[in-house]
Amino acid sequence: MADKLIIFDTTLRDGEQSPGASMNKDEKLRIARQLERLRVDVIEAGFAASSNGDFEAVQCIANAIKDSTICSLSRANDRDISRAAEALKGANSARIHTFIATSALHMEKKLRMTPDQVFEQAKLAVRFARNLVGDVEFSPEDGYRSDVDFLCRILEAVISEGATTINVPDTVGYAVPELYGHFIKTLRERIPNSDKAIWSVHCHNDLGMAVANSLAGVKIGGARQVECTINGLGERAGNCSLEEVVMAIKTRRDYFGLELNIDTKQILAASRMVSQTTGFVVQPNKAVVGANAFAHASGIHQDGVLKARDTYEIMRAEDVGWTTNKIVLGKLSGRNAFKLRLQELGVQMESEAEINSAFAKFKELADRKSEIFDEDILALTSEGSVTHDKEQYCFVSLSQHSETGERPQATVVFTVDGKEVKGSSDGNGPVDASLKAIEAHVKSGAEMVLYSVNAISGSTESQGEVTVRLQSSGRVVNGVGADPDIVVASAKAYLNALNKLHNKADRVAAQG
Ligand code: KIV
Numbered sequence: 001m002a003d004k005l006i007i008f009d010t011t012l013r014d015g016e017q018s019p020g021a022s023m024n025k026d027e028k029l030r031i032a033r034q035l036e037r038l039r040v041d042v043i044e045a046g047f048a049a050s051s052n053g054d055f056e057a058v059q060c061i062a063n064a065i066k067d068s069t070i071c072s073l074s075r076a077n078d079r080d081i082s083r084a085a086e087a088l089k090g091a092n093s094a095r096i097h098t099f100i101a102t103s104a105l106h107m108e109k110k111l112r113m114t115p116d117q118v119f120e121q122a123k124l125a126v127r128f129a130r131n132l133v134g135d136v137e138f139s140p141e142d143g144y145r146s147d148v149d150f151l152c153r154i155l156e157a158v159i160s161e162g163a164t165t166i167n168v169p170d171t172v173g174y175a176v177p178e179l180y181g182h183f184i185k186t187l188r189e190r191i192p193n194s195d196k197a198i199w200s201v202h203c204h205n206d207l208g209m210a211v212a213n214s215l216a217g218v219k220i221g222g223a224r225q226v227e228c229t230i231n232g233l234g235e236r237a238g239n240c241s242l243e244e245v246v247m248a249i250k251t252r253r254d255y256f257g258l259e260l261n262i263d264t265k266q267i268l269a270a271s272r273m274v275s276q277t278t279g280f281v282v283q284p285n286k287a288v289v290g291a292n293a294f295a296h297a298s299g300i301h302q303d304g305v306l307k308a309r310d311t312y313e314i315m316r317a318e319d320v321g322w323t324t325n326k327i328v329l330g331k332l333s334g335r336n337a338f339k340l341r342l343q344e345l346g347v348q349m350e351s352e353a354e355i356n357s358a359f360a361k362f363k364e365l366a367d368r369k370s371e372i373f374d375e376d377i378l379a380l381t382s383e384g385s386v387t388h389d390k391e392q393y394c395f396v397s398l399s400q401h402s403e404t405g406e407r408p409q410a411t412v413v414f415t416v417d418g419k420e421v422k423g424s425s426d427g428n429g430p431v432d433a434s435l436k437a438i439e440a441h442v443k444s445g446a447e448m449v450l451y452s453v454n455a456i457s458g459s460t461e462s463q464g465e466v467t468v469r470l471q472s473s474g475r476v477v478n479g480v481g482a483d484p485d486i487v488v489a490s491a492k493a494y495l496n497a498l499n500k501l502h503n504k505a506d507r508v509a510a511q512g
Protein backbone atom coordinates (compact mmCIF):
# COMPACT_ATOMS: atom_id res chain seq x y z
CA MET A 1 0.00 0.00 0.00
CA ALA A 2 1.49 3.35 -1.11
CA ASP A 3 1.80 6.34 1.24
CA LYS A 4 -1.01 8.80 1.30
CA LEU A 5 -0.60 12.48 0.49
CA ILE A 6 -2.90 14.77 2.47
CA ILE A 7 -4.49 17.58 0.46
CA PHE A 8 -5.03 20.66 2.60
CA ASP A 9 -7.07 23.27 0.76
CA THR A 10 -6.70 26.87 1.85
CA THR A 11 -8.78 28.59 -0.87
CA LEU A 12 -11.12 29.98 1.79
CA ARG A 13 -8.28 31.36 3.92
CA ASP A 14 -5.03 32.06 2.06
CA GLY A 15 -6.89 32.22 -1.28
CA GLU A 16 -9.33 34.72 0.09
CA GLN A 17 -6.46 36.96 1.21
CA SER A 18 -5.98 37.86 -2.44
CA PRO A 19 -7.16 41.48 -2.87
CA GLY A 20 -10.66 41.43 -4.33
CA ALA A 21 -11.27 37.74 -3.65
CA SER A 22 -13.25 38.22 -0.47
CA MET A 23 -16.26 35.92 -0.18
CA ASN A 24 -19.33 36.04 2.02
CA LYS A 25 -20.49 33.22 4.28
CA ASP A 26 -22.90 31.69 1.75
CA GLU A 27 -20.27 31.71 -0.97
CA LYS A 28 -17.72 30.12 1.34
CA LEU A 29 -20.15 27.43 2.38
CA ARG A 30 -20.96 26.67 -1.24
CA ILE A 31 -17.26 26.30 -2.04
CA ALA A 32 -16.68 24.23 1.10
CA ARG A 33 -19.40 21.81 -0.03
CA GLN A 34 -17.66 21.49 -3.40
CA LEU A 35 -14.33 20.90 -1.64
CA GLU A 36 -16.01 18.14 0.35
CA ARG A 37 -17.30 16.60 -2.89
CA LEU A 38 -13.75 16.88 -4.22
CA ARG A 39 -12.80 14.94 -1.08
CA VAL A 40 -10.03 17.22 0.10
CA ASP A 41 -8.70 15.97 3.42
CA VAL A 42 -8.53 19.32 5.20
CA ILE A 43 -10.42 22.54 4.48
CA GLU A 44 -8.88 25.66 6.00
CA ALA A 45 -12.16 27.55 6.32
CA GLY A 46 -10.81 30.89 7.52
CA PHE A 47 -9.13 32.80 10.31
CA ALA A 48 -11.81 32.78 13.01
CA ALA A 49 -10.30 35.51 15.19
CA SER A 50 -9.79 37.97 12.35
CA SER A 51 -13.42 39.19 12.13
CA ASN A 52 -16.95 38.22 13.14
CA GLY A 53 -17.63 37.40 9.52
CA ASP A 54 -14.73 34.97 9.38
CA PHE A 55 -15.74 33.43 12.70
CA GLU A 56 -19.27 32.81 11.41
CA ALA A 57 -18.01 31.38 8.14
CA VAL A 58 -15.69 28.92 9.93
CA GLN A 59 -18.48 27.98 12.34
CA CYS A 60 -21.03 27.48 9.60
CA ILE A 61 -18.62 25.33 7.54
CA ALA A 62 -17.63 23.32 10.64
CA ASN A 63 -21.29 22.56 11.30
CA ALA A 64 -22.14 21.66 7.71
CA ILE A 65 -19.18 19.65 6.43
CA LYS A 66 -18.87 16.08 7.61
CA ASP A 67 -16.23 14.35 5.50
CA SER A 68 -13.28 16.77 5.57
CA THR A 69 -11.35 18.03 8.57
CA ILE A 70 -12.17 21.72 9.15
CA CYS A 71 -9.32 23.96 10.14
CA SER A 72 -9.05 27.53 11.36
CA LEU A 73 -5.89 29.60 11.24
CA SER A 74 -4.89 31.47 14.38
CA ARG A 75 -1.95 33.53 15.52
CA ALA A 76 0.08 32.03 18.33
CA ASN A 77 -1.89 33.54 21.21
CA ASP A 78 -4.59 32.28 23.57
CA ARG A 79 -7.31 34.61 22.33
CA ASP A 80 -6.97 33.62 18.66
CA ILE A 81 -6.69 29.96 19.53
CA SER A 82 -9.77 30.01 21.82
CA ARG A 83 -11.74 31.76 19.10
CA ALA A 84 -10.68 29.14 16.55
CA ALA A 85 -11.64 26.32 18.93
CA GLU A 86 -15.02 27.90 19.56
CA ALA A 87 -15.76 28.31 15.84
CA LEU A 88 -14.76 24.68 15.25
CA LYS A 89 -16.92 23.21 18.03
CA GLY A 90 -19.48 21.67 15.64
CA ALA A 91 -16.91 19.97 13.41
CA ASN A 92 -16.72 16.20 13.06
CA SER A 93 -12.98 16.59 12.81
CA ALA A 94 -11.33 19.90 13.81
CA ARG A 95 -7.84 21.28 13.42
CA ILE A 96 -6.26 24.45 14.80
CA HIS A 97 -3.47 25.87 12.67
CA THR A 98 -1.32 28.25 14.67
CA PHE A 99 1.59 30.23 13.31
CA ILE A 100 4.29 32.70 14.25
CA ALA A 101 7.06 34.17 12.11
CA THR A 102 10.54 32.71 12.60
CA SER A 103 12.79 34.45 10.07
CA ALA A 104 15.20 37.02 11.51
CA LEU A 105 13.65 39.67 9.31
CA HIS A 106 10.08 39.01 10.42
CA MET A 107 10.95 38.57 14.10
CA GLU A 108 12.93 41.77 14.27
CA LYS A 109 11.01 44.07 11.96
CA LYS A 110 7.45 42.77 12.13
CA LEU A 111 7.03 41.11 15.52
CA ARG A 112 9.75 43.08 17.34
CA MET A 113 10.46 39.98 19.35
CA THR A 114 13.64 38.11 20.14
CA PRO A 115 14.07 34.52 18.93
CA ASP A 116 13.73 33.33 22.55
CA GLN A 117 10.40 35.14 22.92
CA VAL A 118 9.15 33.63 19.66
CA PHE A 119 10.32 30.21 20.84
CA GLU A 120 8.39 30.51 24.12
CA GLN A 121 5.26 31.86 22.46
CA ALA A 122 5.19 29.07 19.87
CA LYS A 123 5.52 26.43 22.60
CA LEU A 124 2.79 27.96 24.76
CA ALA A 125 0.46 28.36 21.78
CA VAL A 126 0.77 24.72 20.72
CA ARG A 127 0.35 23.56 24.33
CA PHE A 128 -2.76 25.71 24.69
CA ALA A 129 -4.22 24.52 21.37
CA ARG A 130 -3.57 20.87 22.18
CA ASN A 131 -5.67 21.24 25.31
CA LEU A 132 -8.59 22.27 23.09
CA VAL A 133 -8.28 19.95 20.08
CA GLY A 134 -6.31 16.82 19.29
CA ASP A 135 -5.20 17.98 15.85
CA VAL A 136 -2.81 20.95 15.89
CA GLU A 137 -0.76 22.28 13.01
CA PHE A 138 2.14 24.65 13.56
CA SER A 139 3.64 26.92 10.89
CA PRO A 140 6.83 28.95 11.27
CA GLU A 141 5.86 31.84 9.00
CA ASP A 142 8.57 32.73 6.47
CA GLY A 143 9.99 29.36 7.48
CA TYR A 144 12.04 28.91 4.31
CA ARG A 145 14.00 32.12 5.01
CA SER A 146 14.53 31.23 8.68
CA ASP A 147 17.79 30.17 10.26
CA VAL A 148 17.85 26.40 10.06
CA ASP A 149 19.29 25.91 13.58
CA PHE A 150 16.60 28.09 15.11
CA LEU A 151 13.93 26.33 13.06
CA CYS A 152 15.15 22.92 14.27
CA ARG A 153 15.00 24.15 17.87
CA ILE A 154 11.51 25.61 17.66
CA LEU A 155 10.02 22.75 15.62
CA GLU A 156 11.40 20.12 17.98
CA ALA A 157 9.83 22.03 20.88
CA VAL A 158 6.38 22.37 19.30
CA ILE A 159 6.35 18.69 18.36
CA SER A 160 7.12 17.89 22.02
CA GLU A 161 4.15 20.09 22.94
CA GLY A 162 1.94 17.95 20.72
CA ALA A 163 1.87 19.58 17.27
CA THR A 164 0.62 16.86 14.93
CA THR A 165 1.48 18.61 11.65
CA ILE A 166 4.49 20.80 10.92
CA ASN A 167 4.03 23.07 7.94
CA VAL A 168 7.03 24.83 6.38
CA PRO A 169 5.83 27.90 4.48
CA ASP A 170 7.73 29.57 1.71
CA THR A 171 5.71 32.67 2.55
CA VAL A 172 7.25 34.96 -0.05
CA GLY A 173 7.74 32.43 -2.86
CA TYR A 174 11.55 32.62 -2.72
CA ALA A 175 12.36 28.91 -2.86
CA VAL A 176 13.54 26.84 -5.80
CA PRO A 177 12.51 23.18 -6.00
CA GLU A 178 15.74 21.35 -5.23
CA LEU A 179 16.71 23.63 -2.36
CA TYR A 180 13.22 23.61 -0.83
CA GLY A 181 13.05 19.80 -1.06
CA HIS A 182 16.43 19.49 0.67
CA PHE A 183 15.42 22.07 3.27
CA ILE A 184 12.48 19.90 4.36
CA LYS A 185 14.67 16.81 4.26
CA THR A 186 17.30 18.47 6.47
CA LEU A 187 14.70 19.53 9.03
CA ARG A 188 13.24 16.03 9.16
CA GLU A 189 16.69 14.46 9.51
CA ARG A 190 17.97 16.87 12.15
CA ILE A 191 14.93 17.10 14.42
CA PRO A 192 14.98 14.08 16.75
CA ASN A 193 11.19 13.80 17.15
CA SER A 194 10.35 14.69 13.51
CA ASP A 195 8.66 11.31 13.02
CA LYS A 196 5.97 12.30 15.55
CA ALA A 197 4.46 14.82 13.12
CA ILE A 198 3.25 14.91 9.54
CA TRP A 199 5.32 17.31 7.44
CA SER A 200 3.59 19.77 5.21
CA VAL A 201 4.56 22.15 2.40
CA HIS A 202 3.03 25.58 1.78
CA CYS A 203 4.44 27.44 -1.21
CA HIS A 204 3.64 30.79 -2.74
CA ASN A 205 3.99 31.38 -6.44
CA ASP A 206 5.96 34.63 -6.72
CA LEU A 207 8.52 33.03 -9.03
CA GLY A 208 6.03 30.68 -10.65
CA MET A 209 7.44 27.66 -8.80
CA ALA A 210 4.84 26.97 -6.10
CA VAL A 211 3.73 23.64 -7.59
CA ALA A 212 7.29 22.55 -8.43
CA ASN A 213 8.50 23.51 -4.95
CA SER A 214 5.63 21.67 -3.29
CA LEU A 215 6.31 18.54 -5.33
CA ALA A 216 10.02 18.72 -4.44
CA GLY A 217 9.05 19.07 -0.78
CA VAL A 218 7.10 15.85 -1.18
CA LYS A 219 9.57 13.90 -3.29
CA ILE A 220 12.90 15.03 -1.83
CA GLY A 221 11.77 16.23 1.58
CA GLY A 222 9.27 13.49 2.41
CA ALA A 223 6.38 15.88 3.18
CA ARG A 224 3.01 14.14 3.26
CA GLN A 225 0.70 17.16 3.21
CA VAL A 226 0.45 19.81 0.50
CA GLU A 227 -1.28 23.13 1.17
CA CYS A 228 -2.88 24.50 -1.96
CA THR A 229 -5.79 26.47 -3.41
CA ILE A 230 -8.21 26.01 -6.28
CA ASN A 231 -6.87 27.78 -9.40
CA GLY A 232 -3.81 28.73 -7.33
CA LEU A 233 -5.80 31.61 -5.86
CA GLY A 234 -3.93 33.64 -3.28
CA GLU A 235 -2.10 36.80 -2.37
CA ARG A 236 0.22 38.32 -5.00
CA ALA A 237 1.02 35.55 -7.50
CA GLY A 238 -1.03 33.06 -5.51
CA ASN A 239 -0.52 29.70 -3.85
CA CYS A 240 0.31 26.23 -5.08
CA SER A 241 -2.56 25.21 -7.36
CA LEU A 242 -4.56 22.21 -6.13
CA GLU A 243 -5.53 20.93 -9.57
CA GLU A 244 -1.94 20.95 -10.81
CA VAL A 245 -0.39 19.31 -7.80
CA VAL A 246 -3.14 16.66 -7.63
CA MET A 247 -2.92 15.79 -11.32
CA ALA A 248 0.89 15.70 -11.18
CA ILE A 249 0.77 13.20 -8.31
CA LYS A 250 -1.91 11.15 -10.05
CA THR A 251 -0.50 11.24 -13.58
CA ARG A 252 3.06 10.54 -12.40
CA ARG A 253 2.15 7.91 -9.82
CA ASP A 254 5.04 5.90 -11.27
CA TYR A 255 7.42 8.58 -9.92
CA PHE A 256 5.74 9.83 -6.73
CA GLY A 257 4.16 6.52 -5.62
CA LEU A 258 1.53 8.31 -3.53
CA GLU A 259 -2.19 7.81 -3.01
CA LEU A 260 -4.75 10.63 -2.90
CA ASN A 261 -8.29 10.81 -1.55
CA ILE A 262 -9.32 13.32 -4.20
CA ASP A 263 -12.21 12.73 -6.59
CA THR A 264 -10.54 14.38 -9.56
CA LYS A 265 -13.83 14.48 -11.54
CA GLN A 266 -14.88 17.34 -9.25
CA ILE A 267 -11.87 19.51 -10.12
CA LEU A 268 -13.39 21.49 -12.97
CA ALA A 269 -16.59 22.26 -11.06
CA ALA A 270 -14.48 23.53 -8.14
CA SER A 271 -12.36 25.64 -10.46
CA ARG A 272 -15.41 27.21 -12.10
CA MET A 273 -17.11 27.86 -8.81
CA VAL A 274 -14.07 29.65 -7.37
CA SER A 275 -13.49 31.63 -10.52
CA GLN A 276 -17.13 32.65 -10.77
CA THR A 277 -17.38 33.59 -7.10
CA THR A 278 -14.23 35.67 -6.96
CA GLY A 279 -14.20 37.05 -10.50
CA PHE A 280 -10.64 35.72 -10.93
CA VAL A 281 -10.84 34.38 -14.46
CA VAL A 282 -8.86 31.22 -15.32
CA GLN A 283 -6.40 31.84 -18.15
CA PRO A 284 -7.19 29.66 -21.23
CA ASN A 285 -3.79 27.95 -21.20
CA LYS A 286 -3.88 27.17 -17.46
CA ALA A 287 -2.90 23.54 -16.84
CA VAL A 288 -5.78 21.14 -16.15
CA VAL A 289 -8.63 23.68 -15.86
CA GLY A 290 -7.92 26.22 -18.62
CA ALA A 291 -10.31 26.20 -21.59
CA ASN A 292 -7.47 25.07 -23.89
CA ALA A 293 -5.98 22.50 -21.52
CA PHE A 294 -7.36 19.63 -23.61
CA ALA A 295 -7.99 21.42 -26.90
CA HIS A 296 -5.88 20.32 -29.85
CA ALA A 297 -5.70 23.07 -32.40
CA SER A 298 -2.92 21.90 -34.67
CA GLY A 299 -3.83 19.46 -37.43
CA ILE A 300 -0.97 17.11 -36.55
CA HIS A 301 -2.11 16.91 -32.92
CA GLN A 302 -5.77 16.41 -33.86
CA ASP A 303 -4.83 13.65 -36.24
CA GLY A 304 -2.68 11.97 -33.60
CA VAL A 305 -5.34 12.18 -30.88
CA LEU A 306 -7.97 10.74 -33.21
CA LYS A 307 -5.72 7.77 -34.00
CA ALA A 308 -4.63 7.18 -30.40
CA ARG A 309 -5.44 9.74 -27.73
CA ASP A 310 -2.30 9.13 -25.69
CA THR A 311 -0.15 10.41 -28.59
CA TYR A 312 -0.72 13.93 -27.23
CA GLU A 313 -2.77 13.51 -24.06
CA ILE A 314 -1.25 12.51 -20.74
CA MET A 315 -4.51 12.91 -18.79
CA ARG A 316 -8.10 12.24 -19.73
CA ALA A 317 -10.25 15.37 -19.85
CA GLU A 318 -13.17 13.50 -18.28
CA ASP A 319 -11.00 12.54 -15.29
CA VAL A 320 -10.96 16.18 -14.21
CA GLY A 321 -14.62 16.81 -14.99
CA TRP A 322 -14.58 18.10 -18.56
CA THR A 323 -17.44 15.85 -19.65
CA THR A 324 -20.00 18.04 -17.92
CA ASN A 325 -20.28 20.22 -21.00
CA LYS A 326 -23.32 18.45 -22.44
CA ILE A 327 -26.93 19.31 -23.03
CA VAL A 328 -28.79 18.13 -19.97
CA LEU A 329 -32.15 19.80 -19.95
CA GLY A 330 -34.40 21.60 -22.39
CA LYS A 331 -37.54 23.62 -22.72
CA LEU A 332 -39.80 20.67 -21.94
CA SER A 333 -38.01 19.52 -18.79
CA GLY A 334 -40.12 19.66 -15.67
CA ARG A 335 -39.45 20.89 -12.15
CA ASN A 336 -38.57 17.41 -10.90
CA ALA A 337 -35.96 16.85 -13.59
CA PHE A 338 -34.52 20.28 -12.83
CA LYS A 339 -34.44 19.54 -9.09
CA LEU A 340 -32.76 16.20 -9.70
CA ARG A 341 -30.11 17.81 -11.89
CA LEU A 342 -29.45 20.38 -9.15
CA GLN A 343 -28.89 17.52 -6.72
CA GLU A 344 -26.56 15.75 -9.17
CA LEU A 345 -24.58 18.97 -9.56
CA GLY A 346 -24.40 19.30 -5.80
CA VAL A 347 -26.30 22.58 -5.72
CA GLN A 348 -28.08 23.02 -2.42
CA MET A 349 -31.08 25.33 -2.26
CA GLU A 350 -32.20 26.68 1.07
CA SER A 351 -35.97 26.40 0.43
CA GLU A 352 -38.66 25.32 -2.02
CA ALA A 353 -39.14 29.02 -2.78
CA GLU A 354 -35.53 29.23 -3.95
CA ILE A 355 -35.99 26.14 -6.14
CA ASN A 356 -39.10 27.73 -7.63
CA SER A 357 -37.24 30.95 -8.32
CA ALA A 358 -34.37 29.07 -9.98
CA PHE A 359 -36.82 26.90 -11.97
CA ALA A 360 -38.66 29.98 -13.23
CA LYS A 361 -35.31 31.40 -14.37
CA PHE A 362 -34.43 28.09 -16.02
CA LYS A 363 -37.73 28.11 -17.99
CA GLU A 364 -37.15 31.68 -19.03
CA LEU A 365 -33.63 30.81 -20.17
CA ALA A 366 -34.82 27.67 -22.01
CA ASP A 367 -37.23 29.85 -23.99
CA ARG A 368 -34.39 32.04 -25.15
CA LYS A 369 -31.60 29.52 -25.50
CA SER A 370 -32.11 26.17 -27.21
CA GLU A 371 -29.30 24.27 -25.48
CA ILE A 372 -28.95 24.35 -21.71
CA PHE A 373 -25.64 23.10 -20.32
CA ASP A 374 -24.63 22.24 -16.77
CA GLU A 375 -22.66 25.48 -16.75
CA ASP A 376 -25.87 27.41 -17.47
CA ILE A 377 -27.60 25.72 -14.56
CA LEU A 378 -24.69 26.46 -12.26
CA ALA A 379 -24.68 30.12 -13.30
CA LEU A 380 -28.44 30.30 -12.88
CA THR A 381 -28.28 29.01 -9.35
CA SER A 382 -25.22 30.88 -8.20
CA GLU A 383 -25.21 33.74 -5.77
CA GLY A 384 -26.63 36.78 -7.53
CA SER A 385 -28.82 34.81 -9.92
CA VAL A 386 -31.36 33.38 -7.52
CA THR A 387 -33.53 35.96 -5.86
CA HIS A 388 -33.34 35.94 -2.07
CA ASP A 389 -36.06 37.66 -0.06
CA LYS A 390 -33.37 39.46 1.94
CA GLU A 391 -31.91 41.22 -1.11
CA GLN A 392 -32.37 44.94 -1.32
CA TYR A 393 -31.96 45.34 -5.09
CA CYS A 394 -33.51 43.01 -7.69
CA PHE A 395 -33.30 43.29 -11.45
CA VAL A 396 -36.62 43.61 -13.33
CA SER A 397 -35.98 44.74 -16.91
CA LEU A 398 -33.71 46.77 -19.12
CA SER A 399 -33.97 48.61 -22.40
CA GLN A 400 -31.13 50.25 -24.21
CA HIS A 401 -30.47 51.84 -27.53
CA SER A 402 -27.15 52.00 -29.28
CA GLU A 403 -26.36 52.98 -32.82
CA THR A 404 -23.10 53.72 -34.57
CA GLY A 405 -22.24 57.38 -34.14
CA GLU A 406 -24.74 57.96 -31.34
CA ARG A 407 -24.27 57.93 -27.60
CA PRO A 408 -26.00 54.82 -26.12
CA GLN A 409 -28.96 55.29 -23.78
CA ALA A 410 -30.28 52.82 -21.21
CA THR A 411 -33.18 52.52 -18.80
CA VAL A 412 -33.07 49.91 -16.05
CA VAL A 413 -36.07 48.90 -13.95
CA PHE A 414 -35.25 47.25 -10.63
CA THR A 415 -36.75 46.91 -7.18
CA VAL A 416 -35.46 48.51 -4.01
CA ASP A 417 -36.83 46.68 -0.98
CA GLY A 418 -39.65 45.35 -3.18
CA LYS A 419 -40.61 48.71 -4.65
CA GLU A 420 -40.09 49.21 -8.39
CA VAL A 421 -37.85 52.08 -9.47
CA LYS A 422 -36.37 53.20 -12.77
CA GLY A 423 -33.02 54.76 -13.64
CA SER A 424 -31.92 56.18 -17.00
CA SER A 425 -28.61 57.35 -18.31
CA ASP A 426 -26.39 57.60 -21.33
CA GLY A 427 -22.87 56.18 -21.39
CA ASN A 428 -19.82 55.31 -23.47
CA GLY A 429 -21.40 52.00 -24.43
CA PRO A 430 -24.63 50.11 -23.59
CA VAL A 431 -23.07 48.47 -20.51
CA ASP A 432 -21.72 51.77 -19.23
CA ALA A 433 -25.10 53.46 -19.82
CA SER A 434 -26.96 50.64 -17.99
CA LEU A 435 -24.73 50.68 -14.93
CA LYS A 436 -24.87 54.46 -14.81
CA ALA A 437 -28.67 54.20 -15.03
CA ILE A 438 -28.68 52.05 -11.87
CA GLU A 439 -26.17 54.30 -10.16
CA ALA A 440 -28.23 57.38 -11.07
CA HIS A 441 -30.90 56.06 -8.74
CA VAL A 442 -28.84 54.24 -6.08
CA LYS A 443 -26.03 56.81 -5.72
CA SER A 444 -23.74 54.28 -3.98
CA GLY A 445 -20.60 56.20 -4.93
CA ALA A 446 -18.78 52.86 -5.12
CA GLU A 447 -15.72 52.66 -7.33
CA MET A 448 -15.62 49.91 -9.94
CA VAL A 449 -12.29 48.13 -9.72
CA LEU A 450 -13.02 45.26 -12.09
CA TYR A 451 -15.46 44.45 -14.87
CA SER A 452 -15.14 41.17 -16.75
CA VAL A 453 -17.30 39.17 -19.18
CA ASN A 454 -16.94 35.50 -19.89
CA ALA A 455 -18.91 33.28 -22.28
CA ILE A 456 -20.13 30.40 -20.10
CA SER A 457 -20.20 27.68 -22.72
CA GLY A 458 -18.09 29.02 -25.53
CA SER A 459 -20.13 30.29 -28.48
CA THR A 460 -22.05 33.52 -29.04
CA GLU A 461 -25.22 31.58 -28.16
CA SER A 462 -23.78 31.14 -24.70
CA GLN A 463 -24.79 33.11 -21.66
CA GLY A 464 -22.45 35.91 -20.76
CA GLU A 465 -21.23 35.80 -17.18
CA VAL A 466 -20.23 39.16 -15.82
CA THR A 467 -18.23 39.98 -12.70
CA VAL A 468 -18.30 43.47 -11.28
CA ARG A 469 -15.96 44.30 -8.40
CA LEU A 470 -16.91 47.37 -6.37
CA GLN A 471 -14.94 49.17 -3.72
CA SER A 472 -16.50 51.42 -1.13
CA SER A 473 -15.09 52.70 2.17
CA GLY A 474 -12.16 50.30 1.89
CA ARG A 475 -14.37 47.26 1.32
CA VAL A 476 -14.24 45.19 -1.85
CA VAL A 477 -17.10 42.99 -3.07
CA ASN A 478 -17.70 40.93 -6.21
CA GLY A 479 -21.06 40.83 -7.96
CA VAL A 480 -21.85 38.16 -10.53
CA GLY A 481 -24.67 38.03 -13.10
CA ALA A 482 -25.43 35.76 -16.04
CA ASP A 483 -27.73 36.20 -19.02
CA PRO A 484 -27.65 35.55 -22.77
CA ASP A 485 -27.70 39.36 -23.07
CA ILE A 486 -24.43 40.67 -21.65
CA VAL A 487 -25.89 44.11 -20.95
CA VAL A 488 -28.54 42.47 -18.75
CA ALA A 489 -25.86 40.21 -17.19
CA SER A 490 -23.88 43.37 -16.38
CA ALA A 491 -26.86 45.07 -14.73
CA LYS A 492 -27.53 41.91 -12.66
CA ALA A 493 -23.89 41.71 -11.61
CA TYR A 494 -23.90 45.38 -10.61
CA LEU A 495 -27.06 44.96 -8.51
CA ASN A 496 -25.58 41.81 -6.94
CA ALA A 497 -22.47 43.76 -5.93
CA LEU A 498 -24.64 46.58 -4.52
CA ASN A 499 -26.58 44.00 -2.47
CA LYS A 500 -23.30 42.77 -1.02
CA LEU A 501 -22.16 46.28 -0.16
CA HIS A 502 -25.49 46.79 1.53
CA ASN A 503 -25.61 43.45 3.34
CA LYS A 504 -24.48 43.63 6.97
CA ALA A 505 -23.14 40.09 7.09
CA ASP A 506 -20.99 40.78 4.06
CA ARG A 507 -19.85 43.99 5.65
CA VAL A 508 -17.99 42.08 8.35
CA ALA A 509 -16.74 39.43 5.94
CA ALA A 510 -15.37 41.75 3.31
CA GLN A 511 -11.78 42.88 3.28
CA GLY A 512 -10.73 46.20 4.59
O1 KIV B 1 2.30 31.88 3.69
C1 KIV B 1 2.28 31.72 4.91
O2 KIV B 1 3.28 31.81 5.61
C2 KIV B 1 1.00 31.41 5.52
C3 KIV B 1 1.05 30.94 6.93
C4 KIV B 1 0.07 31.64 7.77
C5 KIV B 1 0.88 29.46 6.96
O3 KIV B 1 -0.03 31.45 4.88
Ligand code: ZN
Pocket residue numbers: 014169171202204
Ligand atom coordinates in the same frame (compact mmCIF):
# COMPACT_ATOMS: atom_id res chain seq x y z
ZN1 ZN C 1 0.44 31.44 2.71
